[in-house]
Amino acid sequence: MDFESLSEKLRRMGVQIGVQKPLETPRQARTPIETVVPGREYQTNFGSLFSLGHSYPQNYLHGRQPVLPQHPIYGLARWSRVPELEQKNLDQFIFLDTETTGLSGGTGTMAFMVGVARFRGESLAMEQFFLRSPAEEAALLAGLEEFCDGMAAVVTYNGKSFDIPILNTRYILQGFTSPFEDLPHLDLLHLTRRIWRARLEQCNLGNIEQQILQLQRDGDEVPGYLVPEYYAQYLRDGNAEPLRGIFYHNEQDVLSLAALFALFADMLEAPTAWETPSSQDLTALGRLLEHMGEVDGAVNLYQRGAQAAESARTKLEPLLAQAKLHKRHGEYNRALPLWEQAATNGSLEALEELAKYYEHNARQLEKALAYTNQALRLLETNPDSIVSIRDFLHRQKRLAAKLQRRQA
Numbered sequence: 001m002d003f004e005s006l007s008e009k010l011r012r013m014g015v016q017i018g019v020q021k022p023l024e025t026p027r028q029a030r031t032p033i034e035t036v037v038p039g040r041e042y043q044t045n046f047g048s049l050f051s052l053g054h055s056y057p058q059n060y061l062h063g064r065q066p067v068l069p070q071h072p073i074y075g076l077a078r079w080s081r082v083p084e085l086e087q088k089n090l091d092q093f094i095f096l097d098t099e100t101t102g103l104s105g106g107t108g109t110m111a112f113m114v115g116v117a118r119f120r121g122e123s124l125a126m127e128q129f130f131l132r133s134p135a136e137e138a139a140l141l142a143g144l145e146e147f148c149d150g151m152a153a154v155v156t157y158n159g160k161s162f163d164i165p166i167l168n169t170r171y172i173l174q175g176f177t178s179p180f181e182d183l184p185h186l187d188l189l190h191l192t193r194r195i196w197r198a199r200l201e202q203c204n205l206g207n208i209e210q211q212i213l214q215l216q217r218d219g220d221e222v223p224g225y226l227v228p229e230y231y232a233q234y235l236r237d238g239n240a241e242p243l244r245g246i247f248y249h250n251e252q253d254v255l256s257l258a259a260l261f262a263l264f265a266d267m268l269e270a271p272t273a274w275e276t277p278s279s280q281d282l283t284a285l286g287r288l289l290e291h292m293g294e295v296d297g298a299v300n301l302y303q304r305g306a307q308a309a310e311s312a313r314t315k316l317e318p319l320l321a322q323a324k325l326h327k328r329h330g331e332y333n334r335a336l337p338l339w340e341q342a343a344t345n346g347s348l349e350a351l352e353e354l355a356k357y358y359e360h361n362a363r364q365l366e367k368a369l370a371y372t373n374q375a376l377r378l379l380e381t382n383p384d385s386i387v388s389i390r391d392f393l394h395r396q397k398r399l400a401a402k403l404q405r406r407q408a
Contacts, residue, residue, distance in 0.1 A: 030238035033132060037247050042129065044142040051143065052247060054126040058119070062259035063215030067124055069261070075268025076261070078292055079191065082184045085153055091119045092152035093186075095257040098163045099227050099250050107173065110134060111166055112231050113246065115254040116147050124258060128250055133235070138174050141167075145179045153184040155261050157205050157253070160187040188260050194288050195267075199280040209256055212263075220248040272300045279308040283318040290325055298325060312345040320349055332357060343371070351375040355395060365406070369399040 033039070039052035058068040069090070077085035099113040110131070117126035127147050129140045144167075148154075156163050164180050171178035193203050200211055209215040222230060222245035230242050267274050271285055271294075286301030302325070305318030323338035336357065342350035351371050359368035372395050379389045 031241050032238075033130065033240040033243060036240045036244050039128075039130070042127075042139075042143050044139045044146065046138040046142045047136060049136040049139040049143060050130045050132055052128040052130070054117075054128075054251065056124040056126070056255070058122055058124065060124065062255045063209065063213035065213045065259040065263050067255065067258040067262055068119070069265035071266045071269035073265045073269070075271075076186065076265050079264075079268055079288075080153075080184060080186050082153070085184060088152040092150060093261070094118050094148050094151045094154045095254050095261065096154055096156055096159065096163060097250060097253040097257060098166060099231070099246055100166060101228050101231060103225065103228065107169055109166055110137065111140075111163075111170060113250055114140065114144050114167070115250040116144065117254050117258055118147075118151070126251065126254055128247055130247075137170065138176075141171055141174055141176055145176075148179055151179070151183070153186055154180055155186045155188065155257055157192075157257055157260075158187065158189045160185055160190075186261070188257065188264065191264055191288075192260070195281060195284045198284055199278060205253060205256055208260070209252075213256065213259055215252075215256070217248075217252055220245045221252070222246050222249045224249070271297045272304075277308065279305045279310065279314055279318060282308060283321060286318070287321060290321075295325065295329070298322075316342050316345055316347050316350075319345075320347065323350070323353070327353070332361065343374070346378060348375055348378060351378070352392075359395075359399065365399055365403050369396065369403065372396045372399060 033050055037052050039050050041048050042051035056067060058066075060067050072086075073090065073093075074086045077083055095117040097115045098111040099115075100109050100111050102109040112131040112134075113128060115126060115128045117124055119125075127143075129143050129147075131137060131140055154164065164185065168178040168180060189203065192208055196208070196212065197203055200207060206217075209217070222242075227246055227249065230246060234240055234243055267285065271289055274282075274285065276282060282301050282305035286298045286305060289295075289301060290298035299322060302318045302322035306315050306322070309315035309318065319338050319342045323335040323342070326332070326335035326338070336354075339347075339350040339353050339357075343354060351374055355368045355371040355375070357368075358364045358371065372392055375392050376389065376396065379392065
């Protein structure tokens with residue numbers, strides 16, 4: 001068979017000689033965000049963008065926690081050291097969380113979604129502004145500023161280190177003035193750590209939701225570390241279907257902010273009424289109140305913490321904290337029985353305080369030496385203690401010398 005006949009036969013079979021036909025790869029259809037979540041076109045002076053709105057009644061429970069505070073926010077204002085916030089209305093507080101193109105910050109990081117909420121009338125209103133493309137950033141920033149109009153403070157979770165610096169940078173890069181510059185900022189991460197750091201291994205928002213708010217997110221949740229990757233893939237292929245979980249993730253973050261804000265507002269305004277079974281939590285709140293100068297409330301919390309303690313060892317922290325507070329105010333008559341109680345439970349700190357008091361204040365050297373010797377016996381049975389035996393030996397030697405001179 002000659003070449004021409006072979007070529008003709010191959011051509012009839014559909015084979016093209018000398019032509020390289022590229023392999024056809026299935027092309028994934030673009031899925032616009034408008035078909036994935038029930039949002040709307042949000043108009044601004046700098047163009048439109050996509051936004052998903054929500055409304056929650058004031059009695060809405062996030063986990064077991066209402067989103068509306070039951071008490072005034074005066075305690076939160078005192079904690080924030082911005083006393084003028086006491087005079088602001090609840091609807092002037094903005095709850096804000098961002099989803100970004102990177103987790104490290106910097107001028108190259110963009111907030112592609114900003115979830116914001118505030119109380120309006122009888123409900124908590126939320127908007128989730130979303131960038132279908134980076135070209136809509138000016139519209140997003142304008143829409144965000146419009147939503148936040150009249151705000152007195154912004155509430156975030158780790159926002160002082162992340163969300164707000166990123167937004168301030170994006171406003172500057174767009175040639176705008178950021179509405180968050182010099183604005184009072186309540187970063188609830190810092191308050192959360194003050195209360196629960198001793199008891200919980202992690203104080204990230206997810207763990208606080210589970211352990212404190214009693215909230216379990218459902219299967220739509222997208223872990224935070226995957227959010228930038230999902231958005232980058234969306235920009236490449238136009239398929240918005242995986243972003244459904246990011247909208248859910250952001251919505252829950254903002255709701256958790258409102259719920260924590262309500263919890264802290266009630267906790268700080270009526271601390272003695274706060275119900276928790278944890279001695280550590282009560283003691284931690286007592287320390288916070290003491291730091292804020294609210295001595296009576298701190299003492300009440302320390303007493304409740306001691307009563308709620310599950311063992312003699314866990315009882316030491318609230319006992320010693322209360323005794324230290326009384327010592328600071330010169331009330332040794334109130335500190336001494338607390339040190340005595342702690343000493344019977346094996347507290348070296350209490351034994352040291354008793355030895356110092358009876359040596360320098362009461363001038364009862366025999367008692368001071370007795371407490372010192374008790375501490376040394378305790379150290380013999382506990383060689384791994386972080387307390388140095390050298391200080392007690394030095395005190396023992398000094399007290400013995402003083403007694404000898406007195407008897408001479």
